[in-house]
Amino acid sequence: MEERFSKSHEWVHLDGDVATVGITKYAADQLGDFVFVELPQAGKTLKEGAEAAVVESVKAASEIYAPLSGEVSESNAALSSDPAKVNVDPEGEAWFFKLKVSDRSALQNLMTRDQYTEYVKGL
Amino acid sequence: MSMPASPLLHRTPLYDLHVSLGAKMVPFAGYEMPVQYPAGIIREHLHTREHAGLFDVSHMGQAFLEGADADAALERLTPADIAGLKDGQMRYALLLNDTGGIKDDFMTARLPGESALYLVVNAGTKDADFAYITESLRGIADLAPQPGRALLAVQGTKAESVLSQHAPGVADLGFMRAGRFTVAGAPAIVSRSGYTGEDGFEISIAATDAEWVARALLAEPDVMPIGLGARDSLRLEAGLCLYGHDIDEGTSPISAGLAWVIGKRRKLARDFPAAEKIMAELFAGTNRKRVGLKLSDKAPAREGAEIVDAAGAIIGRVTSGGYSPSLGQPIAMGYIATEFSGDGTEVAITVRGVPRQAVVAPMPFVPHRYKRKSGE
Numbered sequence: 001m002e003e004r005f006s007k008s009h010e011w012v013h014l015d016g017d018v019a020t021v022g023i024t025k026y027a028a029d030q031l032g033d034f035v036f037v038e039l040p041q042a043g044k045t046l047k048e049g050a051e052a053a054v055v056e057s058v059k060a061a062s063e064i065y066a067p068l069s070g071e072v073s074e075s076n077a078a079l080s081s082d083p084a085k086v087n088v089d090p091e092g093e094a095w096f097f098k099l100k101v102s103d104r105s106a107l108q109n110l111m112t113r114d115q116y117t118e119y120v121k122g123l
Numbered sequence: 124m125s126m127p128a129s130p131l132l133h134r135t136p137l138y139d140l141h142v143s144l145g146a147k148m149v150p151f152a153g154y155e156m157p158v159q160y161p162a163g164i165i166r167e168h169l170h171t172r173e174h175a176g177l178f179d180v181s182h183m184g185q186a187f188l189e190g191a192d193a194d195a196a197l198e199r200l201t202p203a204d205i206a207g208l209k210d211g212q213m214r215y216a217l218l219l220n221d222t223g224g225i226k227d228d229f230m231t232a233r234l235p236g237e238s239a240l241y242l243v244v245n246a247g248t249k250d251a252d253f254a255y256i257t258e259s260l261r262g263i264a265d266l267a268p269q270p271g272r273a274l275l276a277v278q279g280t281k282a283e284s285v286l287s288q289h290a291p292g293v294a295d296l297g298f299m300r301a302g303r304f305t306v307a308g309a310p311a312i313v314s315r316s317g318y319t320g321e322d323g324f325e326i327s328i329a330a331t332d333a334e335w336v337a338r339a340l341l342a343e344p345d346v347m348p349i350g351l352g353a354r355d356s357l358r359l360e361a362g363l364c365l366y367g368h369d370i371d372e373g374t375s376p377i378s379a380g381l382a383w384v385i386g387k388r389r390k391l392a393r394d395f396p397a398a399e400k401i402m403a404e405l406f407a408g409t410n411r412k413r414v415g416l417k418l419s420d421k422a423p424a425r426e427g428a429e430i431v432d433a434a435g436a437i438i439g440r441v442t443s444g445g446y447s448p449s450l451g452q453p454i455a456m457g458y459i460a461t462e463f464s465g466d467g468t469e470v471a472i473t474v475r476g477v478p479r480q481a482v483v484a485p486m487p488f489v490p491h492r493y494k495r496k497s498g499e
Binding site: 030032033035036038055056057058059060063080083087 | 158159163164165168352355356421422423425445446447453471475
């Protein structure tokens with residue numbers, strides 16, 4: 001399993017050709033109390049950088065982007081009934097969707113955890 | 124030399140306190156303000172309703188309007204009954220432009236035994252308001268802005284019991300009454316008012332006393348610091364207008380549902396800005412109205428979202444919207460064609476291209492709990 005991060009604060013866990021995607025703890029802390037998530041349907045094809053999901057806090061709506069290209073294989077239905085899970089465990093239980101990726105090598109364009117930590121420090 | 128890329132932001136006297144409490148600071152109306160503390164907006168919101176919250180609203184504009192004819196002078200710019208303010212009474216009022224649009228909403232009070240009127244206007248409009256009032260009333264009344272004063276609000280069920288510990292006598296104030304008191308040793312103007320729908324007080328003190336007074340109030344176990352995020356969700360639940368969003372220079376007080384702000388004497392005298400136009404609207408009605416909206420599912424509708432009828436035709440627009448922590452569902456307010464404005468009317472609000480079911484609902488969404496004294 002390989003772990004990478006995007007500049008728009010998504011994390012990716014790639015296992016074989018299945019990528020699990022969620023938002024980082026940094027992003028979750030910045031956005032505050034989540035009250036709604038809109039998730040992509042299984043079967044939907046997403047291009048890298050495309051809007052994939054929406055998460056709404058009390059204050060505002062934020063887009064979640066696909067960090068890799070692929071086809072959605074599953075969404076985390078548990079988030080729809082309990083969006084606050086994203087505040088509690090954003091980098092674990094509160095994953096957003098899984099993608100069957102078309103190009104594994106694109107993972108190398110994303111940041112490692114150390115690089116992401118440095119990136120966040122500069123924000 | 125080049126100009127800085129972003130304008131410098133002002134700080135209130137409580138900036139260091141906010142940072143020390145772990146607040147997330149954001150730019151708002153030219154100030155760096157706390158949008159939330161570590162507890163988060165939902166907990167801050169519910170704590171205010173159930174206990175008490177302390178808000179820093181020092182960014183708002185405070186001023187005194189001085190002069191023998193200050194009442195009559197201010198009435199040139201607002202339809203509210205200013206001359207009829209009793210000693211110690213406070214009133215919500217509107218600053219109107221020449222065409223009857225709303226330049227701002229504000230509070231004004233006649234402090235007991237004082238001739239000057241005390242004014243509190245919105246942060247984002249204070250510079251323009253003060254210039255407009257000064258210019259419009261030149262030679263009749265003098266506006267004295269008070270940039271050296273801070274403003275705190277204590278709101279919530281426990282507001283009275285908490286503030287009484289530090290300010291003897293404030294429990295005797297009724298809703299929309301104001302006077303001079305001593306708060307935690309500091310001389311203060313205290314009004315029983317606020318913008319959350321709860322009982323509560325606003326406390327105007329010298330900027331140099333602000334941190335001390337705030338710390339004294341925060342030391343009370345019932346009191347939690349509350350940021351702008353929860354301030355907004357509380358006022359939305361209370362059905363109160365946010366200037367620049369729900370009302371602006373293009374809004375008529377009648378379509379905004381603020382006809383009650385026009386004093387009875389003023390309606391008869393028709394002596395306020397655009398009086399003929401506004402009175403005509405009052406009698407004939409307006410073609411759109413401000414209404415409350417409850418959404419049937421969990422997707423919040425935000426400012427700017429279109430309200431549509433069953434056929435998909437646009438019949439209105441959301442001006443404030445978000446999640447109601449008290450009700451656990453999304454709520455909104457907006458303007459809608461009058462024929463759809465009746466409570467219970469089923470409409471839809473378009474959120475990211477998807478029509479979401481909503482119903483026109485009475486406001487406030489959460490009942491007000493103001494403490495009116497008998498006879499008022």
